[in-house]
Amino acid sequence: MADVSTETYDVIIAGAGPAGVAVAARLAQKGRAKNILVLDRYHFPRDKPCGGALTGHVGPAMDALGLSLRVEHVPCPDAVVRCGSFERRVEMGQNVDVIRRLDFDADLVAQARERGIRVIEGEGLTSYEVQGDCVLVHTSEKRTLRAKVLVGADGAASRVRKQILCNAKATPHRLFVAELNVPAPEGLATSMVYDFTLMKRGLCGYVWLFPAPGGRLNVGLMHYPNPSKNLSGRELTELLREGLAPYGVELPGKCAKGWPVWGYHPNAKISESRVLTVGDAAGIDGLTGEGIAVAMEQAVVAGDEIHLALDNHDFEFSGYRKSIRRATVGRELALDRWLAKLLYGTKRWRDWLALVLLDEKVLDMYARRVDGTEVLADQRLGLYGALCKHSIVRGRRLRRLAEHLAEWRPLGRSGS
Ligand SMILES: Cc1cc2nc3c(=O)[nH]c(=O)nc-3n(C[C@H](O)[C@H](O)[C@H](O)COP(=O)(O)OP(=O)(O)OC[C@H]3O[C@@H](n4cnc5c(N)ncnc54)[C@H](O)[C@@H]3O)c2cc1C
Known part of the structure; x- marks a missing residue:
């Protein structure tokens, strides 16, 4: 068994994606930067399958956290919604920015470090155990670290989530994405496209085309877990190919990557004594499959609860699920979960x-x-x-x- 390190932190955050950095940034705002450790199993810049659209309340959430958008992005003033021959161009109330996660996430990590937060790259959480007045965090470097609180911000495949839920079975949403080295189709250079045509062919979701920085095109699809429409990865990739063809966009070979994500459920367990989850680890938006804004908005709630717990020495986090549900982010997630069921299920x-x-x-x-x-x-x-x-x-x-x-x-x- 690994030696228990004397390294002790107030908070260890597993995962330095948007959720992990955002929790750390919130705690730093409360003057707690010195006692936080963020661990990520990869080195940055690392890629993350994503459409890269900063939708929803990401702007206000970043402002609240003191984080800035400093990387190249494509501001989109409108979206085109299509279904067969139906097409409507909808003006956005404010631009939606499209980023590349490779750049965006690396810069968020840099912003965390600028606040004095310690981030270790290339070392992941392998498991944890709550023991008395601390959490023991076992890592891929065969170390065991101690913390008063552990945050699982370790994404859709979260180990922390699995441990909290005791590996309970659930069916994921599936998203396929590819970044192509081609420009956006004519007339769509600064437009986000959401295309629902393939629902006719059994897709429970939509195909997207987003203009990405550097003259690239980000394309993908989302498929909701509808048991009567159980499509294989190959079938979904073929559907994506078909969905792109009317735009004159070719999907080469095996370039689309599939990714399972779990939808938010208002009653799902997302914390236990001394441990809580944030971002994809706590559940993604069921209607859109999007979650950058969700991760950051939840992080504000999580950061505030952890700050209180450290002050009051009460680490049960028994009200965390309700705090998330009652916040704007939880109300939006619950509504979208219901809408997704109607539309796709x-x-x-x-x-x-x-x-x-x-x-x-x-x-x-x-x-x-x-x-x-x-x-x-x-x-x-x-x-x-x-x-x-x-x-x-x-x-x-x-x-x-x-x-x-x-x-x-x-x-x-x-x-x-
Ligand atoms: C194909 C696709 C397209 C998407 N498009 C959009 C979009 O356009 N807009 C949008 O808002 N959202 C989109 N999303 C969702 C969005 O990517 C996620 O909601 C967002 O990344 C969640 O952030 P996070 O920090 O919770 O997780 P992640 O971004 O996944 O970060 C988790 C981090 O934890 C690290 N990690 C994992 N395991 C461990 C471990 N055991 N120990 C330590 N570190 C660990 C990972 O390396 C990673 O850096 C998309 C998702 C997919 C799959």
Whole structure:
């Protein structure tokens, strides 16, 4: 067994992605930088499969944490939403910036170090155990470190999450992504594209095309875990290829990487005595598969709870799940989880898609959610109003959606 090191910290954070750095930054704001250790199993710059779109409330969250966007980015003033022959360009209330995670995450780590936070690269958490008044953190370097609190910010494949949940089984969302060395299609150089056409072919989600820094194009798809539409990795890659073809974008060989992520559940256990999880480790946005803003917003809540716990010597974190759920981020996540179930997890997906796409107000409301200028969970009245209207005009909308979808043909087929 590894020797227990005398190195003792107030807080050890496993993972130096956006969630880990953000928790560290919050604690640094509270004057606790000296007693924090952040561990990451990789060396930065390291890549992370991601669309790179800084959606939602990432700007305010970074401002609250004192973090800045210092890397090259493509500001997108609008998004194009498509489904078959349906197309609508939606103006953003404010630009959504697209970054490359290779640069963004490395710069966040640099910003953490500028605050005096110690970050060790190339050393990961392998397991932990809570023992008396501390957590023993075992690392890949065969060391055992001590802390009063452990934060699992170790991403979608989180070991901390697995240990908290005792390896409980769940079905993940699957995301496939590729960064291509080609420019964005004509007219889309500063537009984010969300394309729902392939729902017709069994995709429970959407295809995206985002213009990335350096004249690159970031493409990918998200597939929701719908048990009746269990698609293999090969089938999903083929769907992505088909989804890109109408844009004149070719997906070479095996360049798309698949990545499982677990959706946020308001009742899931995300902490235990002396241990809490943040970011993808605590669950991703079920509707969009996005989570950079989520990670940073949750980190503010987590950082504040840890600061209080260190002051009060109460390390149970029994209210953490509720604090996350009640915060804006939790309310948005819970709403998106419900919307995702309706849109991707039921047989009536056409009904919900018709509502989202063909009710201009609903699409605008969702755009404000994506650009971060509004909180969709606060728009209940607007959403109920839209639902009532939909119950009256749904027949007409369903026919329109069917027409839009009928005009689309899968590659190499004459009809569907
Ligand atoms: C294909 C794809 C596309 C996406 N597109 C978008 C998008 O456009 N916009 C958006 O907002 N979100 C997007 N997301 C989600 C986004 O990438 C995540 O929500 C975000 O990275 C979460 O940050 P995190 O810090 O929780 O996890 P991560 O960014 O995964 O960081 C976790 C860190 O922990 C480290 N680590 C892992 N295990 C250990 C260990 N045992 N010990 C120590 N360190 C460890 C990893 O090396 C990593 O650095 C996408 C996700 C995928 C998969």
